[in-house]
Amino acid sequence: MGALAFLSLQSVELVYMAAAFLFILGLKRLSGVKTARSGNALASLGMALAIAATLVRVGTEVHWWVLAGGVGLGTVVGIVLAVRVQMTGMPELVAFFNGLGGAASACVALAEIGKFVGGDTGGASVFGVRGADFAVAVVLSILIGAVTLSGSLIAFGKLAGKVNRNRFGPIGGRLLNVLLALLALWMCHLAGFSDGSGGLVFSYHLILAAVALVLGVGLVVPIGGADMPVVISLLNSYSGLAACATGFVLHNNLLIIAGSLVGASGLILTRIMCKAMNRSLVNVLFATFGEEDSSAKDEGYSNVKAATAEEAAPILDAATSVIICPGYGMAVAQAQHKVRELASILEKGGCEVSYAIHPVAGRMPGHMNVLLAEADVPYEQLFDLDQINGEFQNTDVAIVLGANDVCNPAAEKDPNSPIAGMPVLSVWDAQTVFVIKRSLSAGYAGIKNELFDLDNTLMCFGDGKKFVDELITELKDQ
């Protein structure tokens, strides 16, 4: 650090310490819905402090195009993305941000290697000059960061419905993934521990980044769309771990702490998602589950009773308690505002309305909650699986809207079912169940849903938003 640095290293460290404190305090305040917003504000204050101290420390002997250009471009893009994103697009945005986090960490590590080879290395290896911890931290940053970047972009593509498994040919095959992983490890070794000219050492690191990028694609491509909540959570964790590794490269405690917090957060969400599907992480990542096209499987039902909005509305009108169970279909149909409107009409008639949210409903943790919050549904009406499962037996009508496997009785009743043991919403305990759905087709698990055949189930075929709208019209007429 040059003589123009205004702050001593100690002072900067103290500011970093304050930032770490604010991050932890901010996360602590996320434990309540009411305090969460102030928690986010505290964390951003911590970030602002850390950035300001760093800018002062870096001083004015800088390449301005790197500093101002990077910050300016990032700020503009960040603001535009954050302001313009639709709530239905949140999973894609988070996937994209995960990727950027990983990529930034990999780039910092590459920049450090650039600086290293720019100096006089005398043809020695990174290990030989800077020691094992630096060499290992650099290759780990690049490896994790690059896997996170390409994996996240594929996840983004899958969420946006733009990635087709078949277009990737052999990439994503299990054997190829193992080979790529081995190649990546070998490149790690060459990059960090082999002697050579600066150009050669830098090339090894670039090749490592390239191999890791392909590996990231290969790891995420075979994973089914409905497993995206797990994948996004895991990539979230990776982006934190990449920052952590960069902290070891730069000897920066703040990066290690913040990276670990994010890493832990992603890991916990991953675990919650896996538990909600009764599957292990290994099973999600390496077993192809429900990836086959299951659109045509609507045979095998014998007791299906269809109802139009006109027939369904009187039942709703008479109900005193209604539980709405939204799924990914609600997000696709953008039906959340109509759902809220329907709930208001029912509430005006003295009916009690609540919402049952399965942890894996939607494409990311908490997806349904955000959509409903956007539609002004009070969060006090949103209930977890555990909180609400006992309530269905005292409920007049359960409305399943664009959800399928998360309320399949086979999970509880058929030990041979692929989803056996998965915790599900026991909607069938309600007096009447409305299933609003386009057709009888199977969900991501590719299996029949016995719920459609039950005596107290009415199938309401149609687009979620349109059907709810029809219900609203009918109820208003009455």
Add this chain to the structure above:
Amino acid sequence: MMLLLTTEIPNSADGELSFLIIGLWIFLLAIFTGIELITKVPPTIHTPLMSGANAISGITLVGALYCAGTGYPFLGQLMGFLAIAMATVNVVGGFLVTDRMLAMFGSKKGKKKSKKGES
């Protein structure tokens, strides 16, 4: 403690293990802190939690800013520029969008209150 924290990036073989070990201690404790904190976050705000985590992982920006210093060859500068731009997107975009979401969750005060007291 202060001495260890203020150690400049060591080039000598003697000093190099010290940061690694301290770093690993910090890593261990921070992971446990994170697990304790995040376990208490209600599922309702898991999406803002993730976008907030995105913002915090933008902490890489603090590291990336040092790459703007002189002493980096052109390729290093280019990588530094990319790192700064991407990490800034994470920080700015992450905190903003998280605030946007949490504002939706918190804005129910003046409006109709939930009637559901029990369950």
